[in-house]
Amino acid sequence: MTLSTEQGDTARPPADEGQGPEQLLTPVLSAFWDEEESWTLETYRRHDGYQGLRKALAMAPDDLIAHVKDSGLRGRGGAGFPTGMKWQFIPQGDGKPHYLVVNADESEPGTCKDIPLLFANPHSLIEGMIIACWAIRSNHAFIYLRGEVVPVLRRLHEAVREAYEAGYLGRNILGSGLDLDITVHAGAGAYICGEETALLDSLEGRRGQPRLRPPFPAVAGLYACPTVVNNVESIASVPAILHRGKDWFRSMGSDKSAGFTLYSLSGHVASPGQYEAPLGITLRQLLDMSGGMRPGHRLKFWTPGGSSTPLLTEEHLDVPLDYEGVAAAGSMLGTKALQCFDETTCVVRAVTRWTEFYAHESCGKCTPCREGTYWLVQLLRDIEDGKGAPADLDKLADIADNINGKSFCALGDGAASPIFSSLRYFRAEYEAHLDGAGCPFDPAKSTAWADHPTEVTA
Known part of the structure; x- marks a missing residue:
């Protein structure tokens, strides 16, 4: 992983003058991933863990929703829908149970941010879930995890156990009157279950397939009750907003794309990894701090948000990696999965x-x-x-x-x-490739492979 050494409360956007490339990073979720036993409650508390929760529980639920809404936090799962607005859609006084479901079924090709976050810092998600449940008046939350990642499943189970033992889960949390249980569910590895209604069907024990909408999950979601479905990174970002303030969060990124986020840099780059930076940083800046493309090669094309987003080329290196900037370039920010391919790739x-x-x-x-x-x-x-x-x-x-x-x-x-x-x-x-020519990048036909005869580029 690649982290900045700057861990202060004051974040500086990429446009600031006089910064070295590494100073553009704003580690919050990833601030202590490299510490020994970073996943434990003890380590999390040492880094102000559960301080945001105490502030949230002192607020009225509607005020808490307004606070998150005013912060400008947008969903980090791909669509970029405002998180606070999503919480606001939950009807109140309906007499039904309300549910929070965290979508941890990360399976978009090239996307690898939620799994390392859960592996290294699971308590950030748990704290965020408690805050969200207080806001939407929920007493039961679910984490739908991709079933193949067994080490992460074990870490999550242990983190939930620690939270129960410390009084952050269970009955009357921190004397607030909130009762909350969290269930960790391991999915069966279907990509379609990353779609929120297919996830809900799978969670209910049925085959994961998208539902016809309306009704939307906010009205009839899990077990036909009002449900919020949020991405891991979206919920894990909430505690820092409560602890450090919405103005601190809005000081990063742009007006319409506020805050920090995790960029997953992979492919033919010198130093792939997770780079936590303000929204609006460019691929050129990320490549500068990661050592660029592998030696002797140049960028040919890349995806800004995983393989389901329209690919871009080297002419888009300076496109701001926020929701509006990438959309203006003809693609989507998606999950910020920056897959970079060099000129040897067909x-x-x-x-x-x-x-x-x-x-x-x-x-x-x-x-x-x-x-x-x-x-x-x-x-x-x-x-x-x-x-x-x-x-x-x-x-x-x-x-x-x-x-x-x-x-x-x-x-x-x-x-x-x-x-x-x-x-x-x-x-x-x-x-x-047409009319019998075949692939010009075939190792047997192309000199582009001379230095890497055994490399697979797909």
């Missing part, structure tokens, strides 16, 4: 591998996604193998258009995004 091969993933993970509930992703894979495989014809490129775009915006959930949109964007920026590379 775009067609990379897009084919991503599309195979989406076809495999499609739940099959709607026809556009179920059938469309299958045919996209067939076409892409033919093109990559040199069996395609020029008309196949228009057919690819047409099938993607029949999926985009017409599928039951965002999985279809995610499958179409790399198709559209790669055809926009690298159509000539697709054309180079």
Whole structure:
């Protein structure tokens, strides 16, 4: 992991003059990941753990919601919806139980922020969950964790046990009158369960498939009761906002994209890892502090938010990595999964591998996604193998258009995004594969592989 040595309360945005690259980082969630036994309650308390909770419990729930709303915190799971507004949607006085569900089913290709956060600092999530439950008047919360990450599951169970033992969970928490239980649930490894309503179905014991909306989860979610579904990083960011103040949080980032966030830098870079920085930092700045691309190579294309976001090229190195900046460039910030690929990577091969993933993970509930992703894979495989014809490129775009915006959930949109964007920026590379030519990046045909004959680039 890569962390800044600056751990003060005053964060400085990337635009400030006279800063070295490493000073652009603002470690909050990752401030003590490298300490011995960082996951324990003792370590968390040593770093002001559960101080935000005490301030939250002294506030009225509606005032707490307004405080989080005024901070400008937006959901860190991909959509960027304002967190406080999401809490505000929960109806009050309805006589039903209210639930908080934390989406820890991190499975977007290239995304690796929530899992290391839970592994190194699980109590930040637990404290945030208690605060959120006080705000929405909930007495039962759930963590839906990706089941493959057994070490994280064990850490979470231990952190929840410590919280119960210390009186942060259970009955009458810190004398506030709040009763709260947290259940940690291990999912079965389906990508579709990252979609909030499919997650709720899975949590209820059914096959994970997206629900028809309305009704929305805020009205009829888990067990047909009002439910808030938030990402791990969204909830884990709340304690610092309560402890240090909403003005401190708003001092980072931009007006519409406030605060700090975790960027997952991976691919052909010298130092991949988690970089916690204000929203609005650029990929160029992140590469500067990480040592750049691997020696002797240059950036060819990258994803700003995982493989389901339209890819960008080296001409977008200075795009502000916030919700508005990336959208203006024609992509989405998503989960801030910055996958960087150099000039030895075949775009067609990379897009084919991503599309195979989406076809495999499609739940099959709607026809556009179920059938469309299958045919996209067939076409892409033919093109990559040199069996395609020029008309196949228009057919690819047409099938993607029949999926985009017409599928039951965002999985279809995610499958179409790399198709559209790669055809926009690298159509000539697709054309180079056609009419029997095959992949020009094949190790047997290309000198681009001379220095790395055994490397896999997809």
